[in-house]
Each structure stands twice: as structure tokens, then as C-alpha cells.
Amino acid sequence: EVQLLESGGALVQLGGPLSLSCAASGFTFSNYAMSWVRQAPGKGLEWVSGIVGSGGTTNYADPVKGRFTISRDNSKNTLYLQMSSLRAEDTAVYYCTRGRHISSLYFEYWGQGTLVTVSS
């Protein structure tokens, strides 16, 4: 059974850093692209960043480019999102998602999400 377990969500100060992790199990982690998708309270879905199975290619949504860094450790079956210079508009539930294959930006499996709240 595919499982994605996010951690690291917290209340953080405006402008501060925060790191999220996603522990994956139930599949061969390196064979799948992974992404972070977020949802602000009461709002729609927003893709944040993605990384291919090897880790060699990454991409970011414009609102987070230059502030967020996605990475993965295939030996630990773990996906990461390092966030810096956090803004109020970054407040959201952050979902870890798995693609349909090694370079897929479709989100076939989702974690339950971790809440990031940015406050002044």
C-alpha cells in the first residue's frame, strides 16, 4: 500500500525558514516523480514544486521560485521541501504527492497534508 507521511508543518514567523519532509513507503521511491501541492484555507489547489525520480530535474511555481527548494533522498525514501523567506500567503496545507511514473506531474497518490501557518 502506498503511504505518504508529511511532517514539519508548524507556526512560523514571517520571513522565517521551515523544512517539510515526506516519508514514502509501499513503492520503489526512485521510480516516481514527486511533488508538493498546497491548499490555502478555504481555497483551491496550487502546485508548488516537483522533482523527477532521479532527482536530476526540478521545477517550481513562480510564487515560490528562489525561496523554496525541493529535494529527495532515494536511499531514505524521503522527499523534502526547504522553505525560506516565508510570507503570509504561504499559509496552507502542504500535500506530498506521487506521480504516475518517473517524470509524471500527475498526482496519483496524496498524503494527508501538513499545515504551515506564517504569522507576524
Added chain:
Amino acid sequence: EIVLTQSPATLSLSPGERATLSCRASQSVSNNFLAWYQQKPGQAPRLLIYDASYRATGIPARFSGSGSGTDFTLTISSLEPEDFAVYYCQQRSDWLGTFGQGTKVEI
């Protein structure tokens, strides 16, 4: 960057009725790389359709996707009580995962 516009914002229907949801792209979606998701309150979204018309694993046949280029449709042939939810389209051209703003299907 491709912008996806979904319509209508809200669709009020009854169980047993047919639902037709639209997703229009600001420019052509390459290879029809378009997906549909369902999200119920308090839950993570679920992938329904990918590549415009292929049902994901375990998705009932009453869900179907169609369209190409800039115009895509999700059809639910006969609404079941559990289908009342918010639906999002998403494209993956140029390895950017843009979502539409969602359509709420309500009773």
C-alpha cells in the same frame, strides 16, 4: 504559463442527473496532458482522469473525460450521493502543474 479556467463555479444537481464540467486552457495543452481530481471536505484530492480521457485506477465508469487542445470536459453520467464534491482540472505542460480554480458540485 497556461491558465486553466473552470466553469461553472458551482453546479447544483440531484442524484441521478448528469454533470458536465468544463475546463478551458489559455493555450493548447501539449499532448492533452490534462487531469481531473475530486476533493471532498477534509480529505486529500483523488485523481480521476489523466491524459484527458483515461480513468485512473479504481475510478468508476460513470466518470469520463474528453476534449483536446484548449477545451476539456469531465462528465459524470449519473450522480451518486458520494459524487458531491469539488472538482479540479490540472495540466502538466512544460513540467508545470497548473490547477484550475475548481467546480463545486452540490445538491
